[in-house]
Amino acid sequence: MSSHDDHNHEGGHHINDPSILIRTILVLVVLTVLTVGLALAERSGMLPLGGLSVPVALAIAGAKATLVAMFFMGLKYEGGTNALAFVAGIVFLAVFLAFTYLDTGFRDVFESGAAVPVDVQNAGQAELEARQQELNEVVAPPFVTSPDTLLLPNAPISP
């Protein structure tokens, strides 16, 4: 990053430096190959990353995005205003994700049963209603006051 003498060309525009562009794309390609390699190795069972696989893949993606923003989009060479807007957007996205997860991720903790997906819940409710319906339809057998003469012709007739 030595060749930035022409930094203030045209009143402050940074001119993209070929060697930095080339180095950026090389690192981006290496990171892509790395993340694909890790995923394939894990899939074949050679490298069980377990719970680390998602954070590692996201960290690599984050590094790649940072490189694109810094060197291709030129955030590194300007005042902080644009970077502030961009980072603020990402912060609000994080707030969005975090608070949504506080709802969806802990429904079973705070409200037992509510973590069940809606379709399962509805089916359970339908089943409950069907059973209630069945119970309602059951008619209590009448009390036997006298023996059935058809079934028991020889039964003594009650007085």
Place this chain on the structure above:
Amino acid sequence: MTDHAATVEEPDVRDGAHGHEHHDVMVRGYDGKLHPAHLQHFFATPQQQFEASKLGMWLFLVTEILLFGGMFVAYAIYRAWYPELFAESSTQLDTLMGALNTLVLLASSLTVAWAIRGAQTDNQKVLFWNLIMTVALAGTFMVVKYFEYTHKFDLGIFPGQHFVMPDGRTIGELGPLADIEPLVLQEEDMAALAQHAPPAAEHAVADGSDASEEHAGEAHGPGAHGLTNPRSGIFFSIYYVMTGIHGLHVLIGMVAISILAWQSKRGKYSSVYYTPVENVGLYWHVVDIIWIFLFPLMYLI
């Protein structure tokens, strides 16, 4: 009083690296002084105008981040609810195709950055051809995407309730998800489903991805994807919406960059004025950044 003063010099002729003198088309403003023709009267300097325009672009890009952010949140929530669904469904995505498309988009980011350098150094050839290269790479991305999509359609992998199960029924025809027990089918269920699957389906599993024009549908057979989770439609809804809206952004970018290339051919951009190239470039890099996250989330993990 003439509105148009003279062009002092052709912008192309001068030395780009140390161009502190503005050799621009000058017009006399309301204040009676000469100003560059592209400078709006409410800006003090071209530099200020450029910075303001760029900040506006960044604010738009933040709304883009939030647009995709909503979908990334949906992805995260459903992944937290159904981890096994995501692990199973993502096996249907072709990792190498996704990796190829990642490299293609990264290369297109480089060509856009290089095109801006071309404008900054008044090299019209570098500007024009890098813009053309970018459009070509974006087209490559869309062609790969087309093959990925059509391959999935052949297998009956549609979003939501249109997803075709191995027994040939769509998820919509299976009835409410909760009625299907067990939710993740066991070994014996899979064996039973395999028996009911159309015979063509087995061929498709055996011979891989040979989508020929003769009987593409039959060769693969809808449902011959091996996914038995009746929630598969959820994953593919997320997949199609996220990659689809991203693809739409690629198409819009292709149109915008084509217009830039056409304008640059007419000599509209130089080191004095290249704001549209810069701003479309920023947009294109964000499209790249979105894909940088979509690729591992969908294809890898």
